[in-house]
Amino acid sequence: MTPRQVVDDLYRQHEKQSPFFQTKSRALVDRYFDKQLADLIWNMPNSPDEVGPLDGDPLYNAQDMEIKSFVIHQPTTKNGRATVLVTFTNIGKKQEVMFLLASRKSGWKITNIKYDDGTDLVQILKQ
Numbered sequence: 001m002t003p004r005q006v007v008d009d010l011y012r013q014h015e016k017q018s019p020f021f022q023t024k025s026r027a028l029v030d031r032y033f034d035k036q037l038a039d040l041i042w043n044m045p046n047s048p049d050e051v052g053p054l055d056g057d058p059l060y061n062a063q064d065m066e067i068k069s070f071v072i073h074q075p076t077t078k079n080g081r082a083t084v085l086v087t088f089t090n091i092g093k094k095q096e097v098m099f100l101l102a103s104r105k106s107g108w109k110i111t112n113i114k115y116d117d118g119t120d121l122v123q124i125l126k127q
Helices: 003-016 026-032 035-043 121-126
Strands: 067-072 076-078 081-090 093-104 107-115
Touching: 003 026, 003 067, 003 081, 003 093, 003 107, 026 035, 035 107, 035 121, 107 121
Parallel strands: none
Antiparallel strands: 067 081, 076 081, 081 093, 093 107
């Protein structure tokens, strides 16, 4: 899959069964994420009695969602790395989410997700 297809497939999968909030399939996490990020996602607390690092949906950087004007843009690719910008409007506010990917033997993998508020998924999960 191309970098854009990886991101598109992740959003579609997220609607069915999110790789973020499940504990049954490590393969589902590994399908999209590079090892370091996959390990952080897989090892985050997921039980109801533990407070995890994610307080919202990591693909939209929000707790409440009313998504409109959703666009996955064409990637920029250089030296085995790619950036895929996703833009949308959530509850009337324009937002951007940037996916950073790296080419691996098994295909393109997401290494981090950067948000327009200056945070990123790796940083959030390491806290």
